[in-house]
Amino acid sequence: xxxxxxxxxxxxxxxxxxxxxxxxxxxxxxxxxxxxxxxxxxxxxxxxxxxxxxxxxxxxxxxxxxxxxxxxxxxxxxxxxxxxxxxxxxxxxxxxxxxxxxxxxxxxxxxxxxxxxxxxxxxxxxxxxxxxxxxxxxxxxxxxxxxxxxxxxxxxxxxxxxxxxxxxxxxxxxxxxxxxxxxxxxxxxxxxxxxxx
Numbered sequence: 001x002x003x004x005x006x007x008x009x010x011x012x013x014x015x016x017x018x019x020x021x022x023x024x025x026x027x028x029x030x031x032x033x034x035x036x037x038x039x040x041x042x043x044x045x046x047x048x049x050x051x052x053x054x055x056x057x058x059x060x061x062x063x064x065x066x067x068x069x070x071x072x073x074x075x076x077x078x079x080x081x082x083x084x085x086x087x088x089x090x091x092x093x094x095x096x097x098x099x100x101x102x103x104x105x106x107x108x109x110x111x112x113x114x115x116x117x118x119x120x121x122x123x124x125x126x127x128x129x130x131x132x133x134x135x136x137x138x139x140x141x142x143x144x145x146x147x148x149x150x151x152x153x154x155x156x157x158x159x160x161x162x163x164x165x166x167x168x169x170x171x172x173x174x175x176x177x178x179x180x181x182x183x184x185x186x187x188x189x190x191x192x193x194x195x196x197x
Contacts, residue, residue, distance in 0.1 A: 069149055076153050079118065086117035091148050094126050098136075098144065124155035132159050 070084040080086055089112040096105035113119060128151035129136075137143050150157055 073149075073153060077121075080116055081118050081121040081152075083115070083117065085115045086112065086121075087152060089115065090117060090122050090125065091152050093122055094129060094148050094152070095144060097126055098129060098148075121152075121155070125151045128155045128157055131157075135159060 070087055073087045074082045074084070076082065081090070089108050093105045093108040093112060096102070096108060109119070109122065112122065125148070129147060132147045132151070135143065136147060
């Protein structure tokens with residue numbers, strides 16, 4: 001009986017030793033290939049600290065710009081629409097509505113309402129943004145962000161028609177320069193009834 005126990009134990013130990021040897025060889029082969037690859041850093045790896053520093057500088061500039069925008073909104077707008085959380089969520093909701101991402105916009109509007117922000121300000125800012133649709137260009141960086149901020153600060157803002165008209169109309173070639181009218185075109189005059197005789 002003892003002999004069988006020793007034989008069984010020896011068989012188990014041999015099997016364990018074989019498994020351990022195979023595992024060790026696989027581990028050593030993996031370490032060998034890893035050490036061969038980690039000799040000198042690749043050019044991309046050497047540039048990573050510089051890229052990370054540039055990214056952190058960009059993030060710091062972006063954060064400072066946001067702080068300045070929040071301060072401008074708080075200074076200009078009276079009431080809760082000038083609070084930073086209302087400015088943040090409201091502007092994002094307006095931009096999402098512009099991009100036709102209504103599901104996400106409605107989620108932002110729900111949060112906006114939970115913070116006690118006025119819903120009418122989102123409506124007025126989006127109405128203002130629709131007046132500037134011709135000035136929003138995806139090729140110009142931050143054109144949508146800048147116009148959304150301008151409309152959030154002043155929902156009654158109007159696009160400048162004179163600068164657009166001046167750039168689209170050719171300059172006169174002879175004679176004195178013609179004055180440009182800054183007044184908006186008046187509606188056609190309606191006939192007034194004559195007084196009774």
